Amino acid sequence: MQLNExxxxxxxxxxxxxxxxxxVREKEKQNLKVSLCIPTLNEEKTIGKEIVIFKSELMNRYxxxxxxxVIDSGSTDRxxxxxxxxxxxxxxxxxxxxxxxxxxxxxENLWKAIYQLEGDxxxxxxxxxxxxxxxxxxxxxxxxxxRQEIKYVKAFYDxxxxxxxxxxxxxxxxxxxxxxxxxxxxxxxxxxxxxxxxSGEYAVRRxxxxxxxxxxxxxxxxxxxxxxxxxxxxSALGQTDLDQRxxxxxxxxxxxxxxxxILQTFLSRVQKLGIVPQLPELHTVLRQFQVNDKQFEQxxxxxxxxxxxxxxxxxxxxxxxxxxx
Numbered sequence: 001m002q003l004n005e006x007x008x009x010x011x012x013x014x015x016x017x018x019x020x021x022x023x024v025r026e027k028e029k030q031n032l033k034v035s036l037c038i039p040t041l042n043e044e045k046t047i048g049k050e051i052v053i054f055k056s057e058l059m060n061r062y063x064x065x066x067x068x069x070v071i072d073s074g075s076t077d078r079x080x081x082x083x084x085x086x087x088x089x090x091x092x093x094x095x096x097x098x099x100x101x102x103x104x105x106x107x108e109n110l111w112k113a114i115y116q117l118e119g120d121x122x123x124x125x126x127x128x129x130x131x132x133x134x135x136x137x138x139x140x141x142x143x144x145x146x147r148q149e150i151k152y153v154k155a156f157y158d159x160x161x162x163x164x165x166x167x168x169x170x171x172x173x174x175x176x177x178x179x180x181x182x183x184x185x186x187x188x189x190x191x192x193x194x195x196x197x198x199s200g201e202y203a204v205r206r207x208x209x210x211x212x213x214x215x216x217x218x219x220x221x222x223x224x225x226x227x228x229x230x231x232x233x234x235s236a237l238g239q240t241d242l243d244q245r246x247x248x249x250x251x252x253x254x255x256x257x258x259x260x261x262i263l264q265t266f267l268s269r270v271q272k273l274g275i276v277p278q279l280p281e282l283h284t285v286l287r288q289f290q291v292n293d294k295q296f297e298q299x300x301x302x303x304x305x306x307x308x309x310x311x312x313x314x315x316x317x318x319x320x321x322x323x324x325x
Contacts (some may be wrong), residue, residue, distance in 0.1 A: 003234075007193055010150065010238045014139030020062040023138055026145045033066045034141060035119030039109035041073040043127035044082055050125065050132045051086040057134045064138060069117055070127075071096070071109040079127075091116055097316060103306065106200075107220035114209050114311045115320070122209060126200035130246040139240040140203035151236040152228045153203045156195035157245040173198070179259045180222060183266055187275060188226065190234050197225050198262075201242070208232070210312040215305045218258045219265025223307075226269045253288055257301055260286040264305040 017023060027034065036054060040047060051068060058064045070083040070090045084090045094102035096112040110124060121144055123137055140153045176198050184191040191197065198221050212227040214220055228236055250258075264284075270276045286301045311317050318324050 003190055003193055006190075006234050006237075010143075010235070011193075012139070012143055012238065012240045014135040014240055014242050017135075017138055017142035020058075020064065020134075020138060023142050023145055024062050024064050027064065027141075030145070032121060032145070033119045034064060035113075035117035035122045036065050036068045036137060037110065037113040037117060037122055037124050038068070038070050038083075038088070038127050039073070039106050039113075039124070040070050040075060040079050040083070040127045041106075042075045042077045042079060044075070044077040044079045046130060046132070047079050047127050048082045048086050050127065050129065051083060051088045053132055053134060054125075054137060055087050058137055064141065065123075066119060067117060069113065071113050071116070073104060073106075073109060097314070099316065100308075100314070103216045103308075105216035105218075105220075107214045108216040108308065110220060111214035111216070111308045111311065114206070115314070115317050120206050121203055122206065123203040124201065131244060133242075135242055136201055136245075137203075139242050140201060143238045143240065144203055144205060147238070149235055150238045151205045151208045151232055152224070153238040153240060154194060154197065154225075155199045155201035155242050155245075156239055157199070157242045175255055175259050175262065179262060180266075183263075187270055188229065191225055191229060193234075194225065194237070194239055195241075196239075197221060199245075201245075208236075210317070211310050213310055214308040215261075215265050216308060217303070217305050218261030219305045222262050223265050223269060226266075226273075230273060253290070253299075256288060257286060257303060260301075261303050261305050264303070268305070268307075 038050060047070065054065060054068055068088045070088045071093055072080050072090065073093055080090050093109045093112050096116050113122060121141065123140055125136055140155060143150050143153045173196055176196055180197055181192060208228060212224065215223050264282060267279055267282065271279050284302055284304045286303055288299045289296050290299060
C-alpha cells in the first residue's frame with residue numbers, strides 16, 4: 001500500500017463513527033468481545049471520571065465494552081480504591097502471572113492485561129486524560145469493527161498541556177517530533193504517516209497482541225508499531241483523529257529518560273530486523289545534571305528496556321486459552 005493511499009483510506013476522524021448503535025450492532029454480529037484496559041500509577045485525580053464516562057455511556061447506554069479493567073503498578077494514592085468504587089475490575093500487575101515475576105513499567109501492565117482480560121479486541125487508554133470523552137474508545141474501536149484487515153488503531157489529537165494556571169494551547173508530542181519521527185524518517189519512512197506514534201490510546205486485535213514482545217517501559221509503543229508493520233504491513237495499521245487530548249505536563253528531564261528508553265528499544269529492533277547488522281554493547285546509564293545551591297549536581301539513571309516475550313509463548317496463557325489441546 002502506497003503512503004498517500006494509506007493516509008486516504010486508513011486515517012479516520014471520530015465523527016465518522018457517530019452512529020454508536022450501528023457499531024454495537026456490527027460488534028454483536030461478529031460476536032466480538034471488547035475489553036478496555038487502563039494502566040495506572042497514582043492517578044486518583046482522573047481515574048474516577050474516566051470510569052464513570054466509559055461505564056455509563058459505553059457499557060450501560062451502548063453495550064460496546066464488555067469489561068473495564070484497571071491494571072495498577074502499585075499506586076500509593078487512592079487510585080485502586082476509586083476505580084473499584086466506580087465499577088472497574090481492579091488488578092495489581094504483580095498479582096497477574098506471579099510465576100513470571102514483577103517488573104515496574106507501563107509496558108508490563110499492558111502485557112499482563114493480555115493474560116487477564118478476555119476481549120478479542122483490547123483498547124488501551126491512559127489514565128491521566130483531563131478531557132475524557134466516549135470518542136476515545138469508539139473512535140479507536142470502530143475501524144476494527146468495520147475493516148477486518150486493520151489490526152491496530154492509534155489515536156492522534158492536538159495536545160494542549162494542563163498547568164496549574166490553566167491550559168497551554170500546544171506543546172505535547174515533543175519526544176515524537178524530536179526523536180521518533182526523525183528515526184522513522186531515516187529507517188521506516190512509511191511510519192512517518194502516523195501523526196502520533198507514541199500516543200497512549202490504541203485498540204488492537206488479540207491475535208496481534210499475543211504475538212509481539214512488550215518492552216516493559218517507555219519503548220512499548222515504538223516497538224508495537226515497528227513489529228506490527230514488519231509482521232503485517234502498513235495496511236494493518238490505522239489512526240483516528242480524536243480532536244484534542246488534555247494531559248499533564250512532563251519536565252524536560254523526564255522526557256530525556258523517556259527518549260533514552262525509546263532509543264534502546266528502537267536500536268534493538270533495527271538490529272533484530274537486520275537493518276543494522278551489529279551494534280556495540282549499549283550502556284544503560286543516562287547521565288543528567290541539575291543545579292543545586294548554585295552547584296551542578298550529577299544525576300545517574302539506570303534505564304534498561306527489558307522485554308517480555310510474546311504472550312503466546314507463555315505456558316499459563318496457552319493453557320488458559322486452550323491452545324494446547
